[in-house]
Amino acid sequence: MIRFEQVSKTYPGGQQALRQVSFHITPGEMAFLTGHSGAGKSTLLKLISIMERPTVGKVLINGHDLNHIQRRQIPYIRRDIGMIFQSHQLLMDKSVFDNVALPLIIEGYSHKEIGKRVSTVLERVGLADKARSLPIALSGGEQQRVGIARAVVNKPPLLLADEPTGNLDPKLSMEIIKLFEDFNQAGVAVLIATHDLGLIARMRYRTLTLKKGQMITDGLTEDWPGDLDEPVI
Amino acid sequence: MSLLFKGRSQGAERTSISATQRLMMFFVSHVRQALASLGELWRSPGASMMTIAVLGLSITLPSTLYILLKNTERVSAGWEQASEITLFLHRDTQPADIQQLVTRLSVWPEIDSLTHIDKNQAMQEFKEISGFGDALNYLDQNPLPDVILVTPTSKHTSPTAAGVLLDKLRNEREVEVGQLDIQWLERLHGLVAIAKELVTVVALLLFLAVVLIIGNTIRLNILNKRDEILVMKLVGATDAFIQRPFLYTGFWYGLLGGLMAWVTVALLLWWMEDSINQVAQLYQTQFNLSGLQGEALLIMLALSVCLGLAGSLLSVYKHIRAIEPK
Numbered sequence: 001m002i003r004f005e006q007v008s009k010t011y012p013g014g015q016q017a018l019r020q021v022s023f024h025i026t027p028g029e030m031a032f033l034t035g036h037s038g039a040g041k042s043t044l045l046k047l048i049s050i051m052e053r054p055t056v057g058k059v060l061i062n063g064h065d066l067n068h069i070q071r072r073q074i075p076y077i078r079r080d081i082g083m084i085f086q087s088h089q090l091l092m093d094k095s096v097f098d099n100v101a102l103p104l105i106i107e108g109y110s111h112k113e114i115g116k117r118v119s120t121v122l123e124r125v126g127l128a129d130k131a132r133s134l135p136i137a138l139s140g141g142e143q144q145r146v147g148i149a150r151a152v153v154n155k156p157p158l159l160l161a162d163e164p165t166g167n168l169d170p171k172l173s174m175e176i177i178k179l180f181e182d183f184n185q186a187g188v189a190v191l192i193a194t195h196d197l198g199l200i201a202r203m204r205y206r207t208l209t210l211k212k213g214q215m216i217t218d219g220l221t222e223d224w225p226g227d228l229d230e231p232v233i
Numbered sequence: 234m235s236l237l238f239k240g241r242s243q244g245a246e247r248t249s250i251s252a253t254q255r256l257m258m259f260f261v262s263h264v265r266q267a268l269a270s271l272g273e274l275w276r277s278p279g280a281s282m283m284t285i286a287v288l289g290l291s292i293t294l295p296s297t298l299y300i301l302l303k304n305t306e307r308v309s310a311g312w313e314q315a316s317e318i319t320l321f322l323h324r325d326t327q328p329a330d331i332q333q334l335v336t337r338l339s340v341w342p343e344i345d346s347l348t349h350i351d352k353n354q355a356m357q358e359f360k361e362i363s364g365f366g367d368a369l370n371y372l373d374q375n376p377l378p379d380v381i382l383v384t385p386t387s388k389h390t391s392p393t394a395a396g397v398l399l400d401k402l403r404n405e406r407e408v409e410v411g412q413l414d415i416q417w418l419e420r421l422h423g424l425v426a427i428a429k430e431l432v433t434v435v436a437l438l439l440f441l442a443v444v445l446i447i448g449n450t451i452r453l454n455i456l457n458k459r460d461e462i463l464v465m466k467l468v469g470a471t472d473a474f475i476q477r478p479f480l481y482t483g484f485w486y487g488l489l490g491g492l493m494a495w496v497t498v499a500l501l502l503w504w505m506e507d508s509i510n511q512v513a514q515l516y517q518t519q520f521n522l523s524g525l526q527g528e529a530l531l532i533m534l535a536l537s538v539c540l541g542l543a544g545s546l547l548s549v550y551k552h553i554r555a556i557e558p559k
């Protein structure tokens with residue numbers, strides 16, 4: 001599903017964010033991406049959604065080399081990838097319904113179809129009664145669920161989440177992760193970047209760890225030794 | 234179709250609808266977006282009116298000048314038709330030869346009509362009008378020549394064509410002198426040509442200004458919606474989709490500005506009508522000012538819409554590309 005081949009990314013300022021990173025995530029897999037702040041997690045996700053381009057190496061989705069994707073094709077790539085951000089990236093002057101409907105409007109769905117799909121997905125994230133509210137009137141956890149609803153409303157085969165639980169307490173964080181598990185069980189590949197090691201430690205998922213731009217571990221959380229703060233191989 | 238996942242269709246393709254239904258949906262969505270853009274203008278009436286007024290007034294000036302010019306041309310065209318060539322014949326030309334000359338000339342395609350003024354008849358008239366009376370009887374022969382007045386056909390009334398005709402007439406054996414008072418016509422034509430160029434230059438400069446002003450207004454709109462555009466790009470909106478409402482805004486600016494120019498021009502002409510009629514009376518002509526109607530009106534509206542669209546296209550092309558999620 002996602003394959004990195006010897007990918008390095010150096011930002012224009014000379015900051016090396018990723019160094020020769022290689023890994024493969026299979027279709028329908030759920031994995032975490034972790035590491036300290038500044039380790040390169042966001043950069044890695046941005047290479048998948050083509051918000052950045054690799055300096056060296058190849059990123060492939062479903063066997064397609066993203067280096068060959070032209071600028072004008074990028075929007076169509078993003079329609080296959082549901083993206084969730086720590087800052088939600090919601091439109092604050094539009095209702096929850098309109099926010100979630102946005103990807104469907106962009107893809108030209110009919111009015112009827114949009115209504116049906118948005119209701120279904122809001123039901124799934126537990127916000128059926130908040131459709132007419134403005135995001136500002138929602139709690140942090142609810143806002144994040146609006147973001148998730150928007151990411152999955154057009155049923156993409158791949159979900160990327162960058163610090164989706166960043167501002168939430170452990171209980172709310174767990175609820176959000178449960179949501180991701182639901183979608184994963186429906187066959188969606190999920191990659192979640194988080195520096196919240198406590199959260200991942202309680203689960204049994206494949207975890208990729210970055211340190212200063214290098215991939216230092218790739219394995220199941222339960223294989224980690226006791227010191228979770230600085231996982232070693 | 235998805236580029237990455239074979240068999241995964243994107244968007245409306247997924248629902249199986251007929252081609253006509255899809256076409257309908259395409260139009261419905263365009264109409265909806267156009268109305269949404271109009272609604273957006275309505276929500277900030279002050280700023281919108283200002284932009285529309287700038288556009289409208291900028292088009293009013295060249296339109297009014299154009300109308301005045303067109304009317305001048307129309308009037309002077311009437312004068313030109315009266316342009317006549319006067320041929321003075323050799324004094325010793327016999328009446329039979331004159332008759333022959335008139336017959337010959339009357340079949341020339343350039344000539345509309347001929348009038349022969351007999352020298353004796355002219356002398357008689359001169360006696361009566363001048364009051365010299367019998368004094369003229371002491372002349373031993375009539376000093377006046379026979380004269381032929383030539384009116385060219387409408388195609389040959391322009392200064393150059395009439396000049397060519399004059400040269401041709403001068404070559405006739407019986408003609409001693411040929412005259413065409415075309416200097417004032419040439420001057421008028423020269424003035425009108427300069428005025429035309431001036432109007433064109435002024436119009437082009439104003440149009441350029443309008444395009445830049447609309448472009449700048451749309452640029453501010455785009456920057457105001459920066460966050461929204463970023464989010465739309467994140468969820469897979471194409472530049473074309475994001476551009477559309479801004480292009481519609483430009484379209485509305487153009488259309489409303491054009492309508493405003495139409496009204497303003499009509500008001501201006503109505504206001505100027507009296508003074509124009511006074512001038513017309515001095516020239517003893519009946520003169521109706523023709524305003525913007527039919528084709529000219531449509532052309533002006535189309536031009537105005539084009540200017541609005543050009544401004545927004547310029548802006549949209551530059552600034553929407555530049556907003557990229559990082």
Ligand SMILES: Nc1ncnc2c1ncn2[C@@H]1O[C@H](COP(=O)(O)OP(=O)(O)O)[C@@H](O)[C@H]1O
Nearest residue numbers: 011013015017036037038039040041042043044
């Ligand atoms: N747009 C950018 N320009 C320059 N340097 C950047 C940019 N984005 C990130 N970086 C740098 O790249 C490194 C990795 O950043 P990032 O991928 O955001 O890490 P993380 O998400 O793990 O905190 C950091 O040192 C950061 O300062």
Ligand SMILES: [Mg+2]
Nearest residue numbers: 041042043162
């Ligand atoms: Mg980050």
